[in-house]
Amino acid sequence: MRLPGAHLVEPQQITDDRGFFARIYCREEFEAYGLNTAVAQCSISFNERVGTLRGMHYQRQPCAEAKLVRCTNGAIYDVILDLRPESPTFKRWEGVELSAKNRRAVYVPEGFAHGFLTLTEGAEVFYQISEAFHAEYSVGVRWNDPAFGIVWPATIAVISERDRTYSDFGA
Numbered sequence: 001m002r003l004p005g006a007h008l009v010e011p012q013q014i015t016d017d018r019g020f021f022a023r024i025y026c027r028e029e030f031e032a033y034g035l036n037t038a039v040a041q042c043s044i045s046f047n048e049r050v051g052t053l054r055g056m057h058y059q060r061q062p063c064a065e066a067k068l069v070r071c072t073n074g075a076i077y078d079v080i081l082d083l084r085p086e087s088p089t090f091k092r093w094e095g096v097e098l099s100a101k102n103r104r105a106v107y108v109p110e111g112f113a114h115g116f117l118t119l120t121e122g123a124e125v126f127y128q129i130s131e132a133f134h135a136e137y138s139v140g141v142r143w144n145d146p147a148f149g150i151v152w153p154a155t156i157a158v159i160s161e162r163d164r165t166y167s168d169f170g171a
Contacts, residue, residue: 001096003082003089005109007033008096009068024105025068025128035107036066038130044072045125047118051157055115056081056150056166057140064110065131074123075099076116077153081141084111091169093150098125113141115163117152142166 001008011022027037045054056079059065069078081093097119098104108114116125140163143150147169 001080001094001106003080003092003094003112004087005035006080006082006094006112007035007107009105009107011103011105022103024070024103030107036110036130038066039128040065040132041129043127043129045127047074047123047125047158048121049158050118050121051155052118052123053115053143053152053156053159053163055079055140055163056113056143057115057138058083058111058113059131059134059137060139061137063131063134063137065129066110067108067114067130068105068128069098069108069114069116070103070105070126071098071100072124072126073100074118074120075101076118076123076125078106078116079114079150079152080106080108081113081115081148081150082111083113083141087111091148093148095150095153115143117154117156119154140166141169145169
């Protein structure tokens with residue numbers, strides 16, 4: 001991935017006549033890349049309809065969180081957004097398709113906002129999260145804020161009131 005600290009995890013499959021086995025997370029390998037290996041909670045998001053948008057969410061300091069995100073059913077367009085003011089890629093975003101078929105995962109570092117758009121019905125997303133949820137530190141930026149210029153690959157059909165009405169960034 002082009003954004004410093006973010007990683008696309010491509011599982012290496014070991015196959016035999018039963019199918020395959022692959023690791024999506026290995027503490028030692030993550031530590032070797034300098035990634036946060038803490039897992040405080042795991043969550044799932046199930047989405048009935050194509051075109052469901054969730055995001056762009058993050059937690060502020062002191063409860064910033066890293067996430068490992070994988071689509072376990074269906075497909076999503078996953079977007080990460082660098083909101084670290086000191087970063088050379090501040091306000092830049094990157095999107096990638098995650099699906100049950102490609103089995104990829106995205107590591108989202110602390111200081112990044114995260115969101116996704118469902119590309120199939122019944123898309124389910126699994127998260128490993130480094131920090132417990134703290135509502136008082138949970139914030140977001142708007143999915144279509146011109147400060148970022150995120151290009152979504154399909155029409156947004158379902159979005160929460162909260163996600164739709166975040167203020168302009170910096171406002």
